[in-house]
Amino acid sequence: xxxxxxxxxxxxxxxxxxxxxxxxxxxxxxxxxxxxxxxxxxxxxxxxxxxxxxxxxxxxxxxxxxxxxxxxxxxxxxxxxxxxxxxxxxxxxxxxxxxxxxxxxxxxxxxxxxxxxxxxxxxxxxxxxxxxxxxxxxxxxxxxxxxxxxxxxxxxxxxxxxxxxxxxxxxxxxxxxxxxxxxxxxxxxxxxxxxxxxxxxxxxxxxxxxxxxxxxxxxxxxxxxxxxxxxxxxxxxxxxxxxxxxxxxxxxxxxxxxxxxxxxxxxxxxxxxxxxxxxxxxxxxxxxxxxxxxxxxxxxxxxx
Amino acid sequence: xxxxxxxxxxxxxxxxxxxxxxxxxxxxxxxxxxxxxxxxxxxxxxxxxxxxxxxxxxxxxxxxxxxxxxxxxxxxxxxxxxxxxxxxxxxxxxxxxxxxxxxxxxxxxxxxxxxxxxxxxxxxxxxxxxxxxxxxxxxxxxxxxxxxxxxxxxxxxxxxxxxxxxxxxxxxxxxxxxxxxxxxxxxxxxxxxxxxxxxxxxxxxxxxxxxxxxxxxxxxxxxxxxxxxxxxxxxxxxxxxxxxxxxxxxxxxxxxxxxxxxxxxxxxxxxxxxxxxxxxxxxxxxxxxxxxxxxxxxxxxxxxxxxxxxxxxxxxxxxxxxxxxxxxxxxxxxxxxxxxxxxxxxxxxxxxxxxxxxxxxxxxxxxxxxxx
Amino acid sequence: xxxxxxxxxxxxxxxxxxxxxxxxxxxxxxxxxxxxxxxxxxxxxxxxxxxxxxxxxxxxxxxxxxxxxxxxxxxxxxxxxxxxxxxxxxxxxxxxxxxxxxxxxxxxxxxxxxxxxxxxxxxxxxxxxxxxxxxxxxxxxxxxxxxxxxxxxxxxxxxxxxxxxxxxxxxxxxxxxxxxxxxxxxxxxxxxxxxxxxxxxxxxxxxxxxxxxxxxxxxxxxxxxxxxxxxxxxxxxxxxxxxxxx
Numbered sequence: 001x002x003x004x005x006x007x008x009x010x011x012x013x014x015x016x017x018x019x020x021x022x023x024x025x026x027x028x029x030x031x032x033x034x035x036x037x038x039x040x041x042x043x044x045x046x047x048x049x050x051x052x053x054x055x056x057x058x059x060x061x062x063x064x065x066x067x068x069x070x071x072x073x074x075x076x077x078x079x080x081x082x083x084x085x086x087x088x089x090x091x092x093x094x095x096x097x098x099x100x101x102x103x104x105x106x107x108x109x110x111x112x113x114x115x116x117x118x119x120x121x122x123x124x125x126x127x128x129x130x131x132x133x134x135x136x137x138x139x140x141x142x143x144x145x146x147x148x149x150x151x152x153x154x155x156x157x158x159x160x161x162x163x164x165x166x167x168x169x170x171x172x173x174x175x176x177x178x179x180x181x182x183x184x185x186x187x188x189x190x191x192x193x194x195x196x197x198x199x200x201x202x203x204x205x206x207x208x209x210x211x212x213x214x215x216x217x218x219x220x221x222x223x224x225x226x227x228x229x230x231x232x233x234x235x236x237x238x239x240x241x242x243x244x245x246x247x248x249x250x251x252x253x254x255x256x257x258x259x260x261x262x263x264x265x266x267x268x269x270x271x272x273x274x275x276x277x278x279x280x281x282x283x284x285x286x287x288x289x290x291x292x293x294x295x296x297x298x299x300x301x302x303x304x
Numbered sequence: 305x306x307x308x309x310x311x312x313x314x315x316x317x318x319x320x321x322x323x324x325x326x327x328x329x330x331x332x333x334x335x336x337x338x339x340x341x342x343x344x345x346x347x348x349x350x351x352x353x354x355x356x357x358x359x360x361x362x363x364x365x366x367x368x369x370x371x372x373x374x375x376x377x378x379x380x381x382x383x384x385x386x387x388x389x390x391x392x393x394x395x396x397x398x399x400x401x402x403x404x405x406x407x408x409x410x411x412x413x414x415x416x417x418x419x420x421x422x423x424x425x426x427x428x429x430x431x432x433x434x435x436x437x438x439x440x441x442x443x444x445x446x447x448x449x450x451x452x453x454x455x456x457x458x459x460x461x462x463x464x465x466x467x468x469x470x471x472x473x474x475x476x477x478x479x480x481x482x483x484x485x486x487x488x489x490x491x492x493x494x495x496x497x498x499x500x501x502x503x504x505x506x507x508x509x510x511x512x513x514x515x516x517x518x519x520x521x522x523x524x525x526x527x528x529x530x531x532x533x534x535x536x537x538x539x540x541x542x543x544x545x546x547x548x549x550x551x552x553x554x555x556x557x558x559x560x561x562x563x564x565x566x567x568x569x570x571x572x573x574x575x576x577x578x579x580x581x582x583x584x585x586x587x588x589x590x591x592x593x594x595x596x597x598x599x600x601x602x603x604x605x606x607x608x609x610x611x612x613x614x615x616x617x618x619x620x621x622x623x624x625x626x627x628x629x630x631x632x633x634x635x636x637x638x639x640x641x642x643x644x645x646x647x648x649x650x651x652x653x654x655x656x657x658x659x660x661x662x663x664x665x666x667x668x669x670x671x672x673x674x675x676x
Numbered sequence: 677x678x679x680x681x682x683x684x685x686x687x688x689x690x691x692x693x694x695x696x697x698x699x700x701x702x703x704x705x706x707x708x709x710x711x712x713x714x715x716x717x718x719x720x721x722x723x724x725x726x727x728x729x730x731x732x733x734x735x736x737x738x739x740x741x742x743x744x745x746x747x748x749x750x751x752x753x754x755x756x757x758x759x760x761x762x763x764x765x766x767x768x769x770x771x772x773x774x775x776x777x778x779x780x781x782x783x784x785x786x787x788x789x790x791x792x793x794x795x796x797x798x799x800x801x802x803x804x805x806x807x808x809x810x811x812x813x814x815x816x817x818x819x820x821x822x823x824x825x826x827x828x829x830x831x832x833x834x835x836x837x838x839x840x841x842x843x844x845x846x847x848x849x850x851x852x853x854x855x856x857x858x859x860x861x862x863x864x865x866x867x868x869x870x871x872x873x874x875x876x877x878x879x880x881x882x883x884x885x886x887x888x889x890x891x892x893x894x895x896x897x898x899x900x901x902x903x904x905x906x907x908x909x910x911x912x913x914x915x916x917x918x919x920x921x922x
């Protein structure tokens with residue numbers, strides 16, 4: 001069963017027809033966490049706004065819960081939840097007032113769907129009389145999520161919910177999304193953080209208004225066409241420079257504490273490189289094949 | 305309806321939590337009324353007055369002494385011919401001339417009615433009008449005294465009628481004009497600017513996106529945002545009326561109900577303009593600039609409150625007709641000061657209704673259920 | 677002998693009875709890439725403001741590039757560079773106009789600005805875009821340009837506040853190439869980030885929790901100490917204990 005169907009959606013802006021979304025298609029199954037992964041300016045927000053009926057597409061069609069985003073926008077608005085990228089709560093209202101307000105606007109009460117927001121609300125409760133503008137980034141985001149959930153939407157659209165949020169809060173946020181998934185809510189989430197991709201059931205990698213790949217994270221990793229190596233020594237910058245200098249056929253980049261690299265041609269012998277690096281005094285060198293991450297895949301797709 | 309109530313409640317919370325805005329909202333009308341009132345009362349002390357006494361009899365002397373004795377006027381002993389009045393006014397040395405006719409005493413004795421002529425330099429209309437009123441009060445006093453003396457044999461009471469000529473500004477903007485003017489300005493500011501800004505703020509902070517997606521009807525969002533400003537504006541009208549009655553001693557001569565009804569109409573008109581601005585703009589700054597330059601400035605220029613419309617070129621007078629404050633100003637003046645009823649202001653009321661209808665129609669036409 | 681370009685001792689900032697930065701002591705060496713990590717609300721921004729001479733400490737000592745933050749706050753500003761994700765360049769000015777403007781702010785002579793602009797545009801291969809509005813450049817380019825402009829006046833230290841937020845992984849690495857290059861030229865890098873892989877690129881890093889520095893060492897030593905596989909785990913372990921949520 002499909003919760004969201006997107007067929008060739010395009011969106012341009014302004015006189016010079018700046019293309020924000022270019023002929024994008026995908027489907028999201030019911031009860032799935034679907035991630036749209038891509039950097040700023042990839043077109044994620046425009047795509048979300050089209051799907052949430054806030055913008056009219058310039059081409060293609062899209063359905064949410066079987067309803068057309070253009071014709072049936074009124075019905076769609078009754079059923080979906082949306083958390084825009086910007087902090088979208090009333091800064092001068094308290095935590096509780098914000099929740100109550102959105103509950104009433106969505107014709108429900110906090111009590112009615114309390115089970116959905118319970119885990120989040122427990123964390124917010126000590127601050128319930130604090131104004132939303134005075135909350136930390138992580139707390140604001142939890143409050144915004146509660147507000148988007150209050151009417152038990154069938155599909156939840158989260159536009160970059162974790163941008164600018166520290167890793168601990170991000171982790172907690174994803175744990176909440178998992179729970180919501182278990183409640184049967186379909187979740188569309190966009191993020192610029194590649195490491196969040198593996199937390200989704202399926203992902204679309206998006207760059208420059210186009211989708212580069214749509215698959216489960218594992219399938220994207222499996223389709224990585226090359227052998228990926230990781231190397232580690234005392235000094236990452238020195239190691240990186242030496243690997244780059246060894247051959248033009250090697251593509252190397254820092255990856256956390258390691259250097260990741262792939263070969264353009266398969267014929268190259270890794271052991272020759274190892275010997276070369278020993279000569280360059282990288283004595284405690286560790287070098288071995290590695291499983292690519294989504295970030296490696298994205299880098300590879302960007303270079304392709 | 306519960307949704308609507310929650311919305312209005314939230315809107316009031318926004319207003320009451322922003323202390324600075326609140327101070328401006330409620331402080332401004334009080335400040336303006338007091339500043340205008342204070343500045344005016346300051347000017348009227350020992351004003352030089354020339355009396356051209358053509359009668360030169362006991363009655364006229366008594367009257368002159370009486371004027372001289374008041375703290376407002378000082379009778380100058382400059383000798384002046386009637387034909388020279390204008391020249392002296394132009395030099396700016398004198399503001400007021402009283403002419404007592406030769407047959408003053410005779411008229412008092414025989415007709416029980418005499419008229420004196422009062423010529424004022426009305427290029428500064430507020431002062432001129434105030435001076436006129438003070439002098440009229442002294443004449444009243446004098447008249448009462450005469451009546452007191454001659455009251456023995458049940459004669460008719462004596463009546464002294466001041467005939468006033470206002471030079472340079474014959475139709476005279478009354479000193480009390482600033483009360484209607486301040487009312488128009490304050491309501492304009494609150495309803496147009498504040499309303500526009502508060503709606504645009506929701507666009508800026510992203511909350512509008514969430515509201516648009518809610519089952520709450522988008523146009524109800526707009527209406528709900530306007531309600532608190534309607535209430536606040538009515539509070540401001542009340543404040544101004546109370547201040548003018550109890551502090552400035554300016555009574556409401558007409559129907560209080562009519563005054564508030566017309567004020568509500570003006571407020572609704574202004575809210576319509578504010579809503580229209582908010583629909584067409586996406587940033588608080590732009591909304592504020594449009595409200596200030598597009599609305600507040602014309603209100604000050606063309607409402608007739610600061611600058612007499614009659615002296616303006618025809619084109620500007622025509623422009624003035626599309627400024628709602630111009631009509632409201634006339635309405636308040638008529639109801640509050642002249643004490644006239646609805647029949648006197650139905651044309652102005654109609655003008656406001658037309659302007660309001662125009663802006664609401666425009667707003668509905670331009671309203672979008674989606675983002676730009 | 678290592679040259680220390682940032683020295684703090686018991687640096688504290690209080691807002692009323694709230695202690696945003698609580699008695700922090702650390703040093704940063706010349707040419708070092710120093711990661712300054714912490715959860716939202718841990719006090720990173722407040723600490724950074726004090727070091728940039730924008731906010732006066734409540735107590736404690738701090739010198740930046742040998743300059744005291746209390747008495748010579750203004751002098752610090754000409755010795756440091758600053759770049760953040762939120763504000764860096766004027767989008768409605770061209771690449772060259774931005775360089776010229778910021779060069780002017782830091783009192784570079786016209787001839788220096790000219791040679792510096794050519795050098796910078798060449799190094800970033802921005803020649804075709806030199807006269808285009810910055811707003812029309814892709815995000816990754818903007819960030820690289822902003823960094824280059826921040827070190828235009830050859831400051832001793834450059835403060836980077838989440839410089840790579842929202843940038844694609846390729847552009848993020850190109851950005852780090854620039855950081856390494858600058859560090860190699862002796863510019864000290866003081867950087868905050870939410871990307872834990874970037875934490876690994878730092879020579880040393882500190883993790884702030886509730887206004888205090890809870891850990892300070894090289895990424896390798898921190899991982900060893902907390903028996904963690906990666907920095908993400910280290911951070912999670914330390915920051916999870918945070919009591920305050922701003």
